[in-house]
Amino acid sequence: MSLAAIPLAAENNPLIPDLGELIIGFIAFAVLVALLWKAAFPAIERVYHERTERIEGGIARADQAQQEAQRTLEQYRAQLAEARAEATRMREEARVQGQGIVEELRARAQQEAAQITARAEARIEADRQHAFAELRSEIGRLAVDLSGRIIGESLQDGDRQRRVVDRFLTDLEDAAGGAAGGASPAPPMR
Amino acid sequence: MRAAALATPVTAAGKGYEPPSLEAFHFKSFFDFSVLGVQFHVTKIVTMMLFATLVIAIFFLAAFRHPRLVPGKLQAAGEIIYDFIRNSIAVDVIGREGVRFAPYLTTLFAFVFLNNLFGILPLAQVPVNSRIAFPAFLALISWVLFNYLGIQRKGFGPYFKEMLFPPGVPKPVYILLTPIEFVSTLFVRPFTLAVRLFANMFAGHIMLLVFISGTTYLLTVSNFSKAFAPVSFLMAIVLSVFEMLIIALQAYIFTILTAQYVSGALAEEH
Numbered sequence: 001m002s003l004a005a006i007p008l009a010a011e012n013n014p015l016i017p018d019l020g021e022l023i024i025g026f027i028a029f030a031v032l033v034a035l036l037w038k039a040a041f042p043a044i045e046r047v048y049h050e051r052t053e054r055i056e057g058g059i060a061r062a063d064q065a066q067q068e069a070q071r072t073l074e075q076y077r078a079q080l081a082e083a084r085a086e087a088t089r090m091r092e093e094a095r096v097q098g099q100g101i102v103e104e105l106r107a108r109a110q111q112e113a114a115q116i117t118a119r120a121e122a123r124i125e126a127d128r129q130h131a132f133a134e135l136r137s138e139i140g141r142l143a144v145d146l147s148g149r150i151i152g153e154s155l156q157d158g159d160r161q162r163r164v165v166d167r168f169l170t171d172l173e174d175a176a177g178g179a180a181g182g183a184s185p186a187p188p189m190r
Numbered sequence: 191m192r193a194a195a196l197a198t199p200v201t202a203a204g205k206g207y208e209p210p211s212l213e214a215f216h217f218k219s220f221f222d223f224s225v226l227g228v229q230f231h232v233t234k235i236v237t238m239m240l241f242a243t244l245v246i247a248i249f250f251l252a253a254f255r256h257p258r259l260v261p262g263k264l265q266a267a268g269e270i271i272y273d274f275i276r277n278s279i280a281v282d283v284i285g286r287e288g289v290r291f292a293p294y295l296t297t298l299f300a301f302v303f304l305n306n307l308f309g310i311l312p313l314a315q316v317p318v319n320s321r322i323a324f325p326a327f328l329a330l331i332s333w334v335l336f337n338y339l340g341i342q343r344k345g346f347g348p349y350f351k352e353m354l355f356p357p358g359v360p361k362p363v364y365i366l367l368t369p370i371e372f373v374s375t376l377f378v379r380p381f382t383l384a385v386r387l388f389a390n391m392f393a394g395h396i397m398l399l400v401f402i403s404g405t406t407y408l409l410t411v412s413n414f415s416k417a418f419a420p421v422s423f424l425m426a427i428v429l430s431v432f433e434m435l436i437i438a439l440q441a442y443i444f445t446i447l448t449a450q451y452v453s454g455a456l457a458e459e460h
Binding site: 046 | 212215228229230231235236239240243246247250251253254255256257258259265268269272289292293294296297298301321322323324326327328330331385388392
């Protein structure tokens with residue numbers, strides 16, 4: 001295409017804008033920009049903002065929940081530890097108490113045993129005293145009877161008779177006490 | 191290319207190959223009117239531009255009018271576009287403050303993209319931006335925008351002082367630098383912005399026309415050159431795909447350069 005072929009008249013020169021097109025285009029574009037600027041883009045910007053906030057809010061909430069959970073967990077742990085300590089303490093108390101009871105029971109049992117022993121000993125002593133007294137009078141009577149029969153003479157004379165018997169018994173006691181002590185009374189009882 | 195070159199010698203034989211001319215960018219007006227002496231022609235191009243405006247308005251309003259936290263399909267599609275412009279252009283180029291300009295940049299991107307896309311859409315088949323009036327007013331808006339923001343942020347004097355006398359340069363250099371900066375910032379910027387977009391769309395459209403008209407012409411010749419018609423057709427398809435790339439790229443470049451100029455006007459002295 002030669003240069004001469006390009007018409008230089010304004011209406012045909014592709015580099016000279018057509019004023020009508022320029023104005024129509026400008027108006028159409030200006031209306032478009034104004035409309036979208038007002039009605040479309042602010043709304044989507046708000047959504048972007050809200051979206052960001054949601055995400056940040058979500059993260060913050062998750063953080064908070066995490067902390068809450070941590071706090072609760074610590075609380076539970078503390079309670080659990082406390083409960084364990086309490087249980088240990090109670091067990092210890094029970095053990096101490098149990099020991100006390102056993103001690104007490106043992107002491108009481110020992111005391112009772114001692115009492116029973118003491119009572120038995122006292123009764124034995126009393127029986128022995130009684131038997132001894134009975135035996136003593138019996139022996140005296142028998143001895144007097146016997147000696148009266150042997151000697152043939154009445155030992156009815158009270159004073160003399162008692163003196164004789166007492167002397168005899170004293171001798172007897174001395175002999176018994178010197179020879180066997182406390183053991184001697186047992187054989188005669190059999 | 192070869193197909194087109196081979197076609198030339200045959201011209202003498204038949205009625206001849208007519209290469210696409212500037213007439214391809216002139217459409218008859220459906221409706222004429224005049225306001226204050228300015229002639230308005232509602233052509234195919236103007237109709238497509240209005241249609242694109244309507245489509246963009248409906249799409250973004252439907253997608254973002256009642257937005258949800260969890261987006262539906264339409265809102266998600268809108269968000270992909272808006273997020274791309276907002277984060278990859280507005281915030282990356284301008285900084286945190288760029289979010290303020292994301293709505294404008296998104297609208298600009300969508301407008302340029304769709305008006306480019308008509309170049310390869312069936313039925314439309316001509317990019318709106320191949321008429322320089324459209325890139326021109328968009329570039330004009332960008333120019334007004336960055337100068338306005340610069341003056342608003344820094345004040346009239348300091349803004350132009352910083353533009354014309356960049357700090358950290360030896361004084362004699364200003365003799366050379368100041369006129370260059372003046373012309374480059376205030377005149378070359380809007381001009382290149384508009385012409386880059388226009389020329390890409392214009393040239394792309396001519397390329398497609400060459401191969402498509404070449405295909406139809408080659409089918410009419412009666413010699414073996416007819417065999418090259420499919421080659422020419424294939425070339426047209428390949429170029430359409432290539433055009434798709436250019437369409438997206440030019441929309442992206444226009445948007446990112448506008449963001450760049452805004453960023454430069456807002457930036458503190460460095």
